[in-house]
Amino acid sequence: MKTIFENKFKIWSISVVGIAILGILLILYDRFFNSQMALNIGVIFFSLAGIMVGVEAILRRRIVLRSPYHKRLSETYVGITAIAQGLLIILTGCLLIGLLVINYLNAGQNLFQHFVRHPGIPFLVFSFICFLTALSIGIGSLEEKQGSKFTIILNLLTNRILGSTILVLIGIIFLGLGLLEIINPTYFDSIGGGFLEVLFPGKTG
Numbered sequence: 001m002k003t004i005f006e007n008k009f010k011i012w013s014i015s016v017v018g019i020a021i022l023g024i025l026l027i028l029y030d031r032f033f034n035s036q037m038a039l040n041i042g043v044i045f046f047s048l049a050g051i052m053v054g055v056e057a058i059l060r061r062r063i064v065l066r067s068p069y070h071k072r073l074s075e076t077y078v079g080i081t082a083i084a085q086g087l088l089i090i091l092t093g094c095l096l097i098g099l100l101v102i103n104y105l106n107a108g109q110n111l112f113q114h115f116v117r118h119p120g121i122p123f124l125v126f127s128f129i130c131f132l133t134a135l136s137i138g139i140g141s142l143e144e145k146q147g148s149k150f151t152i153i154l155n156l157l158t159n160r161i162l163g164s165t166i167l168v169l170i171g172i173i174f175l176g177l178g179l180l181e182i183i184n185p186t187y188f189d190s191i192g193g194g195f196l197e198v199l200f201p202g203k204t205g
Contacts, residue, residue, distance in 0.1 A: 012056065020049035040100050047093040054093065057086030075141035084132045091129065116196045118185060123178030130171030138164030 026042025029035055057063035063082045064074050077085050102108050115122050140160050145152060181188040188194075 012052070016049050016052045016056070019045050019052070023047075023049060040104065043100055044097055047096040051090050051093040054086040054089035057082045057089065073143070075143055077136065077141050079139075081136050081139045081141070084135045088129065088132050088136075091125075118181060119193075119196055120178045120181035120185075120188075123174045123181065127171040127173075127175035127178060130167045130174065134164040134167035134171065137167065 023042045023044070023046030026038045026045065028042075030039035030042065053063070057077075061082050062076070062078045063085050064076050065085065066074055099108075102111055138160055140156075144155055144160070177188070177193070181193060185193075
């Protein structure tokens with residue numbers, strides 16, 4: 001992952017890199033000196049750097065990410081896909097920080113019990129992630145729109161349209177389940193919505 005550097009964003013970009021490096025150093029400190037506090041703070045700093053990258057992507061409508069298929073290639077997202085990628089990065093960073101805070105407060109067990117009984121909010125978050133990912137896949141990066149027409153059309157039909165359609169359908173299902181659980185939890189349980197309590201019988205007491 002990398003940010004797009006321009007002179008007017010130099011301070012912002014340097015801050016992102018500095019915070020990320022500080023986070024990595026703290027994580028490495030834990031590896032050598034076994035400091036749980038350093039690990040937690042390091043992950044928080046690294047997550048904050050990621051959130052800043054996501055914010056930059058939204059503001060600038062452009063982000064360059066390393067390709068998951070090739071280490072030396074990158075994928076450039078612009079416009080609405082850059083916003084979607086930025087939101088995904090911000091959401092990931094916030095979730096990591098939230099998990100660390102919950103763990104520090106020793107409230108993880110209680111929160112897990114609550115979400116097992118009432119999974120509406122996690123379902124909505126998951127559906128939101130599905131929609132954002134579907135949007136990114138469906139529109140694609142600039143690199144995916146380059147090359148021969150045959151390759152572009154083949155990639156559009158086999159990867160982008162198929163993948164985004166599946167994710168949209170999954171997102172709609174979880175969106176519906178999440179809203180139903182929040183609006184009418186009793187009916188949600190009556191149609192089998194309490195399956196998580198069956199899967200984790202010892203976690204909901």
